[in-house]
Amino acid sequence: MAGITNRAFRKICTNWGAQFSFTEMISAESVIRNFKVVEKMLPKDESNVAIQLFGNEPKTLAQAAKLVESYAAWLDINAACPVKKVIKKNSGGALLNDLERLGKIIESVKSSVQKPVTVKIRIGFEKNILDQIIHRCIKAGADGIEVHGRTVVQQYSGKALWDLKLSQYGIPIAVSGDIFEIEDFHKALEISGAHSALIARGALRKPWIFAQITQKRTPRIEEIKEIFTKHLKMQIEDEGENSIYKMRQYIAGYTHGMRGAREFRERFMKLNKLEDMEKFTEEFFNSFLMNECNDKVVEWIEESLDRRCCT
Ligand SMILES: Cc1cc2nc3c(=O)[nH]c(=O)nc-3n(C[C@H](O)[C@H](O)[C@H](O)COP(=O)(O)O)c2cc1C
Structure with missing residues (x-):
């Protein structure tokens, strides 16, 4: 393409x-x-x-x-x-x-x-x-x-x-x-x-x-984060620091379907430096992982409450 x-x-x-x-x-x-x-x-x-x-x-x-x-x-x-x-x-x-x-x-x-x-x-x-x-x-x-x-x-x-x-x-x-x-x-x-x-x-x-x-496998969020960070570095190694803006076209794919992705992308589009992109990406994925983890705990508590109510 x-x-x-x-x-x-x-x-x-x-x-x-x-x-x-x-x-x-x-x-x-x-x-x-x-x-x-x-x-x-x-x-x-x-x-x-x-x-x-x-x-x-x-x-x-x-x-x-x-x-x-x-x-x-x-x-x-x-x-x-x-x-x-x-x-x-x-x-x-x-x-x-x-x-x-x-x-x-x-x-x-x-x-x-x-x-x-x-x-x-x-x-x-x-x-x-x-x-x-x-x-x-x-x-x-x-x-x-x-x-x-x-x-x-x-x-x-x-x-x-x-x-x-x-x-x-x-x-x-x-x-x-x-x-x-x-x-x-x-x-x-x-x-x-x-x-x-x-x-x-x-x-x-x-x-x-x-x-x-x-391979019949879908990567976990953690892995997607690592790959995106690697992709950022590869882009710069290959085409230089000035080419970093090109990473904007890939971000929608990497964050597709994730909660808060739209706001993240909008802000990502304005970044021009590798360090900023790395830091911001790390924060976004980590917060997502935290939320996912919190959601799991809430789900688990709700399930156990349900079980207790029913017994
Ligand atoms: C942004 C973009 C750039 C493309 N550039 C090329 C190209 O350089 N050479 C080519 O053979 N096809 C190119 N295509 C066409 C795709 O290779 C493909 O045949 C077409 O998008 C249909 O497949 P898809 O539904 O999997 O996208 C391009 C498509 C897109 C969306």
Whole structure:
């Protein structure tokens, strides 16, 4: 996810059991023109991370793929993004309107790298032409595909389509869209016939969703507190003290459903220093743990009073 899945967040998700992840989408032109800036987005001390590139020119994408190949587990081409700025340049989801070009891009990238090449698509630009898109990707040599079950025009409206009959194509295809809970994960896999499933917004809401799926466990508040503190430190270690504001976008997930979370988030959004964020987070989680503990004692007293009244 652009702006979200930086190194620190990818590592958090991996620690929670995500089996693979993707970089934010990276412009192929920037890779060629501005490698120093782009390098920060590339995987470092990580495994199983695909690098996602976007662009429109087969040659440019091939050249960029070659430059980043050594950092990647595999290369991924974005033919799904609905953002206007990207569409205007005939990149991302716009490629679904020009399957010939998409095919040429895949062929060109495939011939320039040794590692596998996958393609992220939607079911079509305006209407569902999934079968046609998949056949074009396969013909061009794609090693795998990820499908977000909406059209580009739909953006995020309506429900993602899971009934995609993906097992018929003979290459690994992942399903994406509206997987927020463990049940969604299993249903999406079953209904789509996909080889694997991707979780995007669900991970932002709950990075431990991967542990719930792969280890059947939900972390305790204490553990969530520790992970958030670790996440804060990782963000700063990786991108420097000035990048701390980025942690604001993750706080809603970590405190989802907790009493007093809204007030906490509002105040957290105004903090600019690691020490302040650490201290304030520690206080919030500790007070929550105390309240939880008090609630348990009150519940226990009430239960024992009930028992006494009834006997
Ligand atoms: C903030 C945000 C940024 C995204 N950036 C990317 C991206 O860079 N590349 C990509 O392939 N998909 C991107 N997506 C789309 C997701 O990968 C995913 O296909 C889509 O959100 C549907 O899945 P979900 O319901 O699990 O979120 C992004 C989605 C969001 C919400």
